[in-house]
Amino acid sequence: MTRKLLCTTAVAALVGTLVAQTGEAQRGSTPRIRVMGVSVERALENSGENQFAGFEGTEIKLVIERPTGGLIGIDENNSAITALRDDQGTNLLGNRVGMSGLWVSEVAPDGKRIRLSIKGGAPASGLRKITASGDFSIRTASKFDTFEQKNVSLKDKTEVKTGPIEWTITKVAKPDWGDAALQVTLMTKNDDGAVKQIRFLDENGNDLKATAAGASRMSFGTQSQVERYYQLPKAAQTATIAVEYWSDSRIERVPFNLTVSAGWEDGDRQ
Incomplete structure (x- = not known):
């Protein structure tokens, strides 16, 4: 048996x-x-x-x-x-x-x-x-509203203020995988639950076609930190960062x- x-x-x-x-x-x-x-x-x-x-x-x-x-x-x-x-x-x-x-x-x-x-x-x-x-x-x-900051330097430690959330660019580098020319990491210690999407524009307002490459969230007691990753198909020194926020969440x-x-x-x- x-x-x-x-x-x-x-x-x-x-x-x-x-x-x-x-x-x-x-x-x-x-x-x-x-x-x-x-x-x-x-x-x-x-x-x-x-x-x-x-x-x-x-x-x-x-x-x-x-x-x-x-x-x-x-x-x-x-x-x-x-x-x-x-x-x-x-x-x-x-x-x-x-x-x-x-x-x-x-x-x-x-x-x-x-x-x-x-x-x-x-x-x-x-x-x-x-x-x-x-x-x-x-x-x-x-419904959503759009806030933007023009002429943002795409380099480490750049502060970005778009509407209710303050962001910091913590890393700009070529990604470890894929064909993108640049990956930009945006970090905030605010709640980003109302963010609809984030876009990167050139000086003429044309969309740079950045794609969202994921996000990470960490909590430390009552504090939290969010990182969002965006990949650009072409290298850029500056950009307008436009953030769309849900206004009736x-x-x-x-x-x-x-x-x-x-x-x-x-x-x-x-």
């Missing part, structure tokens, strides 16, 4: 339809949450590692949608995953090695979709369902309570 370990990576079957509503949402603009998939993975017994994938645990992939647009992000500090359990009673928020909870992966440029994941630990053998509940604090907006709380189907079993094979 040999021991069989059966692990399945399950595609989610949403039990019931989840529609999140807010009191201030207009007709036709209610955000909707949909389950896009779920995976469950665990390490082999006594091995301390998962030989089939990178991480042991549970991941439920979601998308928040609103056809009228206006979704600009999620306030992760004020969102909460209050429960994540399997039907065997396992608390999946409390048994994961590493970070659990909410992971935001993408906000669509047209503001109609936010992709995110809920992550937790590995469930128990014999499970059939996983439930999750909590609420998301979603940033929404529809607000938070909409969207509660959720969902159930997905997933499972694995341990068994014996003759």
Whole structure:
């Protein structure tokens, strides 16, 4: 008799339809949450590692949608995953090695979709369902203002004041990868949640076609620091930096309570 370990990576079957509503949402603009998939993975017994994938645990992939647009992000500090359990009673928020909870992966440029994941630990053998509940604090907006500073020297330690946020250029160099001629790092210690986009213009107001190359955020107690990276296709000594800010940004709380189907079993094979 040999021991069989059966692990399945399950595609989610949403039990019931989840529609999140807010009191201030207009007709036709209610955000909707949909389950896009779920995976469950665990390490082999006594091995301390998962030989089939990178991480042991549970991941439920979601998308928040609103056809009228206006979704600009999620306030992760004020969102909460209050429960994540399997039907065997396992608390999946409390048994994961590493970070659990909410992971935001993408906000669509047209503001109609936010992709995110809920992550937790590995469930128990014999499970059939996983439930999750909590609420998301979603940033929404529809109007924006533009502030710019002309003739900015693209060099380290240059201070940039555009509207409500002060920036510092902390690094200007050729990027380590890609074909861009220049990468500019903008740093701020202010909340940048209301930033719609940042553009670089030449002296005639023509767009230099800078592309956003990512961002990093760090918190130190009550203080935070944000760095945004922009790549320019051509080298430049100076530029006008134009920052678009959402002017009517607000938070909409969207509660959720969902159930997905997933499972694995341990068994014996003759």
